[in-house]
Amino acid sequence: MKFVTGCKATSAKVVCCPGLVAYGGPAISVNRHLPCGVTCAGKGFGSSKPQTEQKQARKKKKQQGVGSIDGGSKNAVEKAVRIAEGGRVHPVDAKQAAKGKLQFVTVKNWGSGEQADLGDLQVDSVSPALSSDAQRPFAEQLARHLELLEAQGSLKVAQADNARPLPPFDRWSFNERCYVQYLADQQSVHCILEAAIADATTVANTEHYGDQESGKGVWAALDRFTESRGLDRSLEVAADLNNLAKASSLPAQELAPQASPQAEAYGSYVSRLGRECVEGETLAERRQAGLRLLANAYCVQLTHLTSGMRIGASAADKLGLAPIRALHFYENYDDAKVRADPLRAFLGNVNAAGLALSSAEKRAVMDELERALPKIGQLLSSLAHED
Numbered sequence: 001m002k003f004v005t006g007c008k009a010t011s012a013k014v015v016c017c018p019g020l021v022a023y024g025g026p027a028i029s030v031n032r033h034l035p036c037g038v039t040c041a042g043k044g045f046g047s048s049k050p051q052t053e054q055k056q057a058r059k060k061k062k063q064q065g066v067g068s069i070d071g072g073s074k075n076a077v078e079k080a081v082r083i084a085e086g087g088r089v090h091p092v093d094a095k096q097a098a099k100g101k102l103q104f105v106t107v108k109n110w111g112s113g114e115q116a117d118l119g120d121l122q123v124d125s126v127s128p129a130l131s132s133d134a135q136r137p138f139a140e141q142l143a144r145h146l147e148l149l150e151a152q153g154s155l156k157v158a159q160a161d162n163a164r165p166l167p168p169f170d171r172w173s174f175n176e177r178c179y180v181q182y183l184a185d186q187q188s189v190h191c192i193l194e195a196a197i198a199d200a201t202t203v204a205n206t207e208h209y210g211d212q213e214s215g216k217g218v219w220a221a222l223d224r225f226t227e228s229r230g231l232d233r234s235l236e237v238a239a240d241l242n243n244l245a246k247a248s249s250l251p252a253q254e255l256a257p258q259a260s261p262q263a264e265a266y267g268s269y270v271s272r273l274g275r276e277c278v279e280g281e282t283l284a285e286r287r288q289a290g291l292r293l294l295a296n297a298y299c300v301q302l303t304h305l306t307s308g309m310r311i312g313a314s315a316a317d318k319l320g321l322a323p324i325r326a327l328h329f330y331e332n333y334d335d336a337k338v339r340a341d342p343l344r345a346f347l348g349n350v351n352a353a354g355l356a357l358s359s360a361e362k363r364a365v366m367d368e369l370e371r372a373l374p375k376i377g378q379l380l381s382s383l384a385h386e387d
Contacts, residue, residue, distance in 0.1 A: 138354020138362065139347045142298065145366045146373075154370040155377075164385075169310070172383045174318040177254055180244060181382040182311070183329070184256075185263035186304075187237035189379065192267040193300055194232050196274025197225050200290055203278045218290040218361060221353035225297040229349055230335035231342060233304060236328035240321075247324040262378040269375065270296055291361055295368035298350060303376050304329075305343045311383065 136144075149155050204219040225231075245255040259267065273296065276289035312330040321327050333339035354362060 134359060137351045138357070139350040141354070141362065142350065142366065142369070146369060149370050149373075155373050166384050167386050169314075171386050172314070173385055173387045174315055174383065175387060176244075176248060176250060176319060178382050179315050179319060180241065180248075180250075180255060181257050181260060182380070183237055183241050183244075184258070185260050185379050185382065186308075186329070187234055187241065188259035188263045188267055189270070189300065189376075190232070190237060191234040192274075193270050193297060194227065194234055196270055196277070196293060197222060197297060198227065199274055200277035200293060201226055204286075204290075217356035217358065218287045218294075220356040221361075222290050222294050222297075224349040224353040225294065225301070229345070230333055230338040231301055231346060231349070233329060236332050239328040239332070240326045243324050243326045243328075244321075247326075260379075260382060262375075262381055266375045266379065287361075288364065291357075291364040292368045294353065295365045296372045298365070299369065299372040299376050301346050303373075305346055307380075311380075 134141075146155070201219055201223050204222075241255070245252070248255055270293070273289050273293045277286050277293060280286035280289055309330060312327065315321060316327060316330075319326075331339075333342055335345075338345040357365070
């Protein structure tokens with residue numbers, strides 16, 4: 001599973017920078033290949049920057065050094081999906097390798113194979129070991145771990161052996177029935193996730209086991225994903241479904257579909273984690289469930305704020321969602337600061353959560369990513385096919 005990144009919801013239209021593919025297909029560099037402005041003029045999504053301004057920004061970034069990533073910026077998420085760099089080649093840094101910072105490399109050219117030539121090997125990818133990232137912002141640590149999992153093939157969405165290859169994004173099905181099903185699945189999952197987090201943090205505070213020195217950071221970290229942070233989406237999806245129903249000519253039963261089997265399965269998984277946070281026999285079990293729930297909250301919000309924005313842009317363009325006020329999922333945030341840049345707000349929450357966690361607790365969050373993301377990828381199945 002791969003993501004689109006750098007999509008920012010604004011008051012006019014959505015700007016989607018390269019980096020997708022949310023559900024199958026080749027990984028794409030966030031810096032190249034896709035047009036930087038996937039826009040929906042007049043559909044309620046924001047404007048793209050002029051080409052000259054984009055080039056100047058890229059040139060400035062290159063001069064500053066691509067390797068320096070601010071965990072509070074969109075670059076931390078971009079790092080998570082910058083898997084394939086096309087023809088870019090990175091020579092092995094002997095000093096870095098000597099310090100044990102190279103986890104693995106993919107060799108592009110073995111040359112003659114002679115011992116004398118091995119010092120000049122060229123590689124396609126270099127993944128830093130997680131131990132070298134311990135002091136980085138948590139958002140960047142997670143992004144780098146996602147990159148590693150992607151390179152290892154651990155984030156692929158399971159498909160039947162005889163299943164058709166997934167179509168490219170521009171051929172996904174955005175008819176009204178498919179999009180309504182997508183929203184119904186999203187509403188179900190977001191509602192269950194938000195309830196699980198609310199219950200877990202409320203009970204931790206009520207029972208005061210969140211005050212205990214050992215592991216109390218888990219509940220402080222999970223609190224960064226509660227309703228008070230302004231990123232909950234279940235009510236906004238419900239508003240979109242309601243406005244679609246008012247404007248649609250589809251039969252009523254098709255405008256209020258049940259959650260798909262994929263959404264039900266994932267919702268059940270998240271719900272179980274929420275129950276374990278509250279009902280686990282030991283505090284250690286509750287804390288472990290809390291860390292796994294945190295990882296799923298991270299993945300759900302990350303997916304919406306990246307791949308989900310491209311989906312919203314396409315749906316707005318093809319279904320005319322702005323005139324019927326069916327863009328709440330992508331645009332409506334009560335907090336003005338969150339509304340100005342929800343992705344930045346999300347990354348700030350992730351970094352704050354990381355400050356509350358120990359190294360072992362961060363590792364537990366990372367271990368859950370390869371279970372969570374493929375499950376979330378399956379929620380796109382209602383769109384990821386051709387009509």
